[in-house]
Amino acid sequence: SYEVTQPLSVSVALGQTARITCGGNNIGSKNVHWYQQKPGQAPVLVIYRDSNRPSGIPERFSGSNSGNTATLTISRAQVGDEADYYCQLWDSTSCVFGTGTKVTVL
Amino acid sequence: QVQLVESGGGLVNPGGSLRLSCAASGFIFNDYYMTWIRQAPGKGLEWVSYINSRGGTIYYADSVKGRFTISRDNAQSSLYLQMDSLKADDTAVYYCARDVSYNYYVSGNYYNGHYMDVWGKGTTVTVSS
Numbered sequence: 001s002y003e004v005t006q007p008l009s010v011s012v013a014l015g016q017t018a019r020i021t022c023g024g025n026n027i028g029s030k031n032v033h034w035y036q037q038k039p040g041q042a043p044v045l046v047i048y049r050d051s052n053r054p055s056g057i058p059e060r061f062s063g064s065n066s067g068n069t070a071t072l073t074i075s076r077a078q079v080g081d082e083a084d085y086y087c088q089l090w091d092s093t094s095c096v097f098g099t100g101t102k103v104t105v106l
Numbered sequence: 107q108v109q110l111v112e113s114g115g116g117l118v119n120p121g122g123s124l125r126l127s128c129a130a131s132g133f134i135f136n137d138y139y140m141t142w143i144r145q146a147p148g149k150g151l152e153w154v155s156y157i158n159s160r161g162g163t164i165y166y167a168d169s170v171k172g173r174f175t176i177s178r179d180n181a182q183s184s185l186y187l188q189m190d191s192l193k194a195d196d197t198a199v200y201y202c203a204r205d206v207s208y209n210y211y212v213s214g215n216y217y218n219g220h221y222m223d224v225w226g227k228g229t230t231v232t233v234s235s
Contacts, residue, residue, distance in 0.1 A: 001168075029212050033221040035151070042201055043151065049210070054223065086151050086202040090220040093165045095141065095153035 002091040006098040013076045013106050020101045022087030030089045032070040034063060037100075038083045046085075047072060053069040077105050108132035108224050110202050119190030122192050124234070127225060128185040128202030136160070136180035139205035142187050142224055144198035144231075152198070155187065156205060156220070169195075201227040206210045 004024040006081055012018035022032060035043035045054050047063035050070065060075045074081050082105050087098040114126040128140070142154040155176040156165045160229040164176055185202050203222035210217055 030217065031210055031219040031221075035222075037151075042227050043222075044225070045223050047222060048206075048218070048221045048223070049208075084150075088151075088221065090218060094167065095143075095156065095220060097143075097153060098149040100150040 001094065002089070002096050004087060004089065004096055004098045006085075006087060006101045008099075009102045009104065011104045011106055012074070014079065015076055018074040018077050018081070018103055019105050020072040020074075020085050020087075020103065022072070022098050023068055024070075024089075025068060027068055027089070028066045030065075030067050030091070032063070033088045034061075034072045035086045035088065036081075036083045037086065043086065072081075074103070077103075079105050081105055107201045108204075110204065110224060110226035112200060112202050112229035115200065115231045118192055118232065119126060119235050120233055121194060123188070123190045124192065124231060126187040126189065126200055126202075126229060126231070128180070128187075129206075130183045130185065130204075133204070133224075135178075135183035139207050139220070140178060140185045140222075142176060142185075143201045143203055143205045143222070143225075144196075145228075147197040149198075154200070157185070158207075167199045189231070192231075194233050197233050198231050199211045201228045202226045 034047040036046045037043040050065040051063040062073045084100045109131045111129045141156045157176045173191045177186045204224040
């Protein structure tokens with residue numbers, strides 16, 4: 001089965017840019033989606049199909065995908081962006097989630 | 107508004123059974139595929155099962171294959187997960203989610219993709235004696 005890897009944690013200074021990676025073999029050939037999950041809450045879709053934002057998601061959230069790495073970028077990070085972030089893709093007949101990255105805003 | 111509400115969770119003995127339900131509202135249920143996803147305490151998200159809009163195509167994670175059964179009732183706008191032969195490892199919050207299915211074209215090949223655009227708040231299943 002297809003495997004994806006994410007860093008366990010990412011720290012970012014308030015107002016700076018955080019980049020969360022999702023690595024996988026030739027992941028650029030697949031569409032990657034990203035979810036934000038705050039403690040005690042259900043996940044929320046923040047990026048779909050590599051780089052599209054659902055309505056209501058701030059423009060500060062963006063995504064890219066190429067080669068062996070997909071990236072979620074959070075610009076001008078705010079305290080409210082502190083959460084776990086998961087990448088997700090569909091592989092043949094199964095859904096694959098990344099291991100999740102905890103983002104801390106300093 | 108678009109909403110998914112799970113129910114049916116609880117405490118069950120190892121080897122026991124439980125049936126989860128997910129009530130959908132605010133959208134045309136039979137236009138969408140649906141998915142169950144779970145999250146063990148302190149762990150990440152794990153996909154459990156998927157069912158297409160008419161119930162004719164179903165997939166399961168290897169970890170639940172042969173023990174769990176997904177189904178839907180479009181007339182009732184409801185999704186279900188029958189869980190049998192439960193194990194301690196099945197302890198988790200179970201989320202139902204609306205699944206958006208689409209096709210995309212990359213490097214000369216067509217692929218099928220899915221993402222979950224609406225999630226319920228989840229229902230907790232605890233398997234313990």
